[in-house]
Amino acid sequence: HDDGFICRELRPEPNGEMFYPHDPASTGPNVFAWCEWDYFLNTGDDERLGRVFPVLLAYHRWLRTFRTWPDGSYFQSGLASGMDNQPVDEAGNVVQAEYRHMSRLDATAQALLSARRLCDMAAVLNRQADVAPELEEVGVLQQLINTHARHPADGFYYHWHPQNGRSLVKSIGAYWTLLAEAIPEQHLPSFVHWLDDESTFKRPHRVPSLAKDSRFYCEEGGYWRGGVWPPTNYMVLRGLSKVGYDDLAYAIACNHHDNIVQVFKDTNTVWEFYAPEAITQGYQQNGTAAVSDFVGWSGLGPVAVLLEYRFGLRPHVPDQTLVWDIRELDAFGVTHYPFGQDGLLDLHCAARTNQQQKPQITVNSNCQLTLQLRWAGGQQQIDIAPSH
Template identity: 50%
Template sequence: MISRVLNCILFLSIISLSKGVASDQEPYTSFYVPNKYVQENGFLKEHQNLMHPPQFAKIKEKLPRPEWDARPDVISSYWKAWEMGFSNIKAATPQNGFISPYIDPVFNGNIFMWDCSFMTMFGKYGAHAFHFQGTLDNFYCKQLPDGFICREIYGTSGKNCFEKYDPSSTGPNIMPWAEWEYYLNFNDRKRLEKVFPPLLAYYQWMNLNRTWQDGSYYLSGWGCGMDNQPRLRGNYHREFSHGHMSWIDANMQQILSGKILVSMARELGREADVKDIQKEVDFLSRFVNEKMWNSDKKCYADRFRDGSISGVQTIGAYWALLADVIPADRIKSFVSHLENPTKFKRPHRVPTLSADDPAYVKNGGGYWCGAVWAPTNYMVLRGLSRIGEDKIAFDIGLNHLNNVTQVFQETGTFFENYDPEITKGRCRPGMVGWTGLVPIAVLFEYVFGLRADVPHNTLIWDIRLTDSFGVKQYPFGKDGLLDLYCALRPNGLQKPEITVKSNRDFTLKVIWGGGSEEIAVKAETDE
């Protein structure tokens, strides 16, 4: 009798903790094991910001102004990307319960974890005009008590689009990366303190609910964001099933996110909160190198249920660059695929599936079966920077920008993805959307070569163009604005002649083909 009473009390306690969730969030009863870090999630109690989105014409003067006399086509595509991006900003509504106005992914009216994370990475350059980073707040404010965050949320009702245990319900885990990129550009410690708890709780949910017995991670075609890639074998559904396999991108993303959370904890003095994460990062780093390296293909790949390694070379393997787990003796062979015309060096770089794969769709790219996508290209570029392969990154970035710009000149718009074999946009036109990465972030970071590290008060300027070019009102920190100009050069080896104006002191590291120089830039005053 006592046992039955205790069980009843326990059952009622669980219901109390879960708030009997068969209500607003989900159409079924769900019981939660509460995560303590969700209790620190301030976004859950934040009041809605129902402000009307700004109009592009009224805020254009607050945006950075690139200059490149030899390429007016690039400059016009840059401004059009911002115009389209601002036209896609939506207000939060009482019906959806979002707490911040946000940039819409331009897909089906819903918000996506995958898309929105990447959109903030070009949106940071417009932060003086609109707080694009707030787009992610609408995911944090929908976090469930156990740490789960759905990868897709209805824009009308604010409800989750998936039951959380569905293999396609969440992922990829890249929001920590998006927040860290923002931190590098603005040194916004208050935001870092605020996002750390929900990101940590979500990481822990992934660890508890997306791992196999061996500790490796799984997703699905939809969950990894690359819907129809030919990665599963047998009768498993290509888009919706986990296939009982270890997914290479999921494991690398978890390593990356774990490392970033450790870095966040170090900045915030919360190292004790991430001890288990550091252990998992170490374990997963060994796992992917020992069990997910295809020695014949010289590439990281998915691992099947029987322990065999897939021969499919997916762009998803290149999360290894950002995760920074590649042994020195493997880097050259792994990166060489990006320079191989039979694999990833197609006329428009970089296809999402190796061109020598039987499933590669030469005519159009077949969505994720070879098409070129802005988010995965940006991931590759940032990863190449991580390992110091900046020359390859410049070549890929310029090729990508040139192709996207030419399509824009011919059509007046941007597309969801691009043909790897010819200069043509594919699928949804009007995609800004994450394709805004190319005319904005890729232009600034990989063609102009500007990469900020505001927490260390440093700007890297890797100058590879020989044309004259520059940017005015480049944002550097919360209030910093820089004017940067590089004069025409006869060749890439000649030291560039630069002009820099700033309203704050900072260190400028200039790199060019013939050398490098560190300059202490002093703020200009009105005196």
């Protein structure tokens, strides 16, 4: 739309939008800018970045105009958040198509993330003057989140209501704040530790969408009442990496990857979401199984989590740099790993006996790049020349 609106659900037909713009469920999570920035880091495609930047900026401003309270915090319905049936307060209220006058922590953190990535894009495109309002919004949202969402008693961050205070329902959506760099360093330990706490988020399959200590938690998943969802797991991993909790990110990634591989062996498919208390597909509250053959976001586990976390490969193509953070002890490798728009790499790491041992690697590439090799015992920068 000319005013910036993007409908969250479309049918493949003319005028196939499923919602009117001002329906509270008409938009989805504000993550387009993050996705496009990541695409740029993986490809170096600044031409595409220049094309999408004005569209993403207009969308961000549409949301700021029509999805915020006077203080600048954001509201969102359950459907718009993607977490359809998750309770938003201790009374168990579910707001699929409404917003109950609450400030949504996930929506506010996603707006902060979007504003930051738009500023990054503007710097690359030399359009910094175009994002002055977003640069100001970064400070406003960060202050709102830390003033209203953080509970000093437990260090967790919650949705909040102007009269009723914080919701006190621990949602995985709170961890968008890590990726958005909303949390001051001194508050990170008390917030992150819940991901490693067995009474809340450290379950047999990590990470449930709702903490186990909630009375609304469902051991079979119950959709967003405990279900383990690949996109939110990936968000948690990226957030932990952003704030330097790489060891915890690796532990969660291994747990998630091992579990989805086991379920694939058992069922010969990947699933929409998974159960948190057993190594199986998830089930809704009425007993209906999650959707099978769901290689949309569920492809994140066997692809992105495998490559970025188990294998530790993280490209930054604009700088011609590839980080290889090696934590596995078994031998492993990747052939035809894409780097940028034309680069292809073959990478192999030999088996090791312990984490401190320096990895013995082989890299063949058709392009010039800098490899930043990391392991528990040290790091090394290696210049890779084209070999074919």
